[in-house]
Amino acid sequence: MTIGALRSIIIENVFQQAVGLSVVESWLEQLQSNGYRLTNARRAVVQTVARSQRALSPMQVFEQARSRYPALGLVTVYRTLEKLEELKLIQRVHQLSGCNAYLALAEGHQHLIICLECGRAEYFEGEQMEGFFSQVGERHGYRVCEHWLQLFGICRECRTNEN
Amino acid sequence: MTIGALRSIIIENVFQQAVGLSVVESWLEQLQSNGYRLTNARRAVVQTVARSQRALSPMQVFEQARSRYPALGLVTVYRTLEKLEELKLIQRVHQLSGCNAYLALAEGHQHLIICLECGRAEYFEGEQMEGFFSQVGERHGYRVCEHWLQLFGICRECRTNEN
DNA sequence: CTCCATGCAAAATATTTGCAATTCA
DNA sequence: TGAATTGCAAATATTTTGCATGGAG
Numbered sequence: 001m002t003i004g005a006l007r008s009i010i011i012e013n014v015f016q017q018a019v020g021l022s023v024v025e026s027w028l029e030q031l032q033s034n035g036y037r038l039t040n041a042r043r044a045v046v047q048t049v050a051r052s053q054r055a056l057s058p059m060q061v062f063e064q065a066r067s068r069y070p071a072l073g074l075v076t077v078y079r080t081l082e083k084l085e086e087l088k089l090i091q092r093v094h095q096l097s098g099c100n101a102y103l104a105l106a107e108g109h110q111h112l113i114i115c116l117e118c119g120r121a122e123y124f125e126g127e128q129m130e131g132f133f134s135q136v137g138e139r140h141g142y143r144v145c146e147h148w149l150q151l152f153g154i155c156r157e158c159r160t161n162e163n
Numbered sequence: 164m165t166i167g168a169l170r171s172i173i174i175e176n177v178f179q180q181a182v183g184l185s186v187v188e189s190w191l192e193q194l195q196s197n198g199y200r201l202t203n204a205r206r207a208v209v210q211t212v213a214r215s216q217r218a219l220s221p222m223q224v225f226e227q228a229r230s231r232y233p234a235l236g237l238v239t240v241y242r243t244l245e246k247l248e249e250l251k252l253i254q255r256v257h258q259l260s261g262c263n264a265y266l267a268l269a270e271g272h273q274h275l276i277i278c279l280e281c282g283r284a285e286y287f288e289g290e291q292m293e294g295f296f297s298q299v300g301e302r303h304g305y306r307v308c309e310h311w312l313q314l315f316g317i318c319r320e321c322r323t324n325e326n
Numbered sequence: 327c328t329c330c331a332t333g334c335a336a337a338a339t340a341t342t343t344g345c346a347a348t349t350c351a
Numbered sequence: 352t353g354a355a356t357t358g359c360a361a362a363t364a365t366t367t368t369g370c371a372t373g374g375a376g
Contacts, residue, residue, distance in 0.1 A: 035355095036355085036356090037349085037350050037351070037354095037355060037356070038350080038351095039349075039350070039355095039356065039357080040349095041356080041357070041358095042356090058340090058341085059340090071357090071358080072357095072358090073357065073358040073359075074341095074358090075341090075342085075343095075357080075358065075359080076356080076357060076358070078341070078342080079342095079356085079357090094257045094262060094311075096309075099257060099262040100340080100341090113299065113300065113303055113305055113307070115305065116308070116309075122303055124299050124302070124303060126295075126299070132289075133314055136276065136287050136289070136314060137276065137314060137316050139287070140276055140285055140287060140318075141318055141319035142276055142278065142314070142316035142317065142318050142319070143316045143317050143322065144276070144314050144315070144316040145279070145315060145316050145317070146259075146279075146314070146315040146316070147312070147313065147314045147315065148257075148311060148312070148313045148315075149310070149311070149312050150310065150311045151296055151299060151300060151305070151307045151309070151310045152307070152308060152309040152310065152311075153300050153305035153306045153307040153308050153309070154305065154306050154308070155303075155304055155305050156304035156305070159306065198330095199330085199331090200329095200330060200331065200374085200375050200376070201375075201376095202330095202331065202332080202374075202375070203374095204331080204332070204333095205331090221365085221366085222365090234332090234333080235332095235333090236332065236333040236334075237333090237366095238332080238333065238334080238366090238367085238368095239331080239332060239333070241366065241367080242331085242332090242367095263365080263366090
């Protein structure tokens with residue numbers, strides 16, 4: 001094993017511990033504490049969605065999760081996503097390309113910025129807008145109780161690759 | 164005919180001239196000038212969508228337009244909506260209840276406020292936000308080129324009816 | 327009279343449901 | 352062991368496509 005390969009593994013482990021594994025374990029715990037059983041099918045789906053940097057459709061989740069657990073069925077993906085959404089661990093993301101993709105839900109970070117090229121999705125904050133939204137509502141006679149804000153663009157990595 | 168009925172007709176005509184008929188005629192003209200033929204099916208769809216205050220699904224358009232032109236088929240609704248969208252006369256609207264509804268597109272008014280109760284949809288302006296959106300993009304390394312902003316709430320009429 | 331447009335039927339997709347076999351707790 | 356979970360197959364729901372007929376220009 002080369003130094004390079006070793007370093008990759010270390011970095012991967014650090015990465016998983018920092019942003020991957022703990023989220024997976026937290027989701028599995030929450031499924032369990034809400035009365036759902038932990039199965040290999042659910043573990044595969046949770047690992048796939050929790051670690052993804054982009055919103056995935058049920059079919060994409062199915063394809064990726066099947067490499068972890070080949071016996072997985074598409075129906076189980078649908079049912080697991082349903083439960084994760086119900087527990088507010090993921091949310092459905094609407095994009096120009098479709099509205100059936102799911103992404104980990106970051107608490108308190110309501111707004112999304114999505115790369116049109118690679119699909120990478122990140123949350124950003126914008127609390128100062130709530131006041132503006134209420135004002136707009138008042139002006140039109142609405143009591144505003146929800147809002148969707150999403151930005152679309154090209155991320156740095158994709159711009160670099162294109163040049 | 165009573166004075167009341169007469170007044171209703173006058174008001175309806177004024178209304179149609181102000182916000183309904185002219186839009187319908189404009190859309191039909193644009194269909195024609197883009198090489199599409201004017202048929203009764205298309206007239207029925209255009210009248211339904213152009214005059215609606217809320218976003219309508221293909222099935223809803225079909226049901227409403229069929230009362231104007233009973234021989235209408237659902238497939239023609241899909242195909243007509245497709246052409247209207249291509250001509251940028253309507254847009255697909257994403258709601259919690261689904262993403263397959265279409266609404267007249269008001270030029271220059273990019274953002275929507277939608278009543279969760281009755282579905283009424285109105286556009287509002289918010290040009291001052293473009294700068295903010297670009298800033299957010301920069302901070303995350305994105306070149307922002309598009310944005311979605313939608314507010315959801317309860318309109319005045321629905322609040323009144325509930326009390 | 328010539329194509330474009332239509333509506334039906336069928337196909338293609340996407341999602342949900344019924345159910346017997348399996349697996350977790 | 353008992354009940355929740357699974358995957359398959361079938362049912363639904365939605366949208367698209369093929370095609371013979373009809374209608375606009």
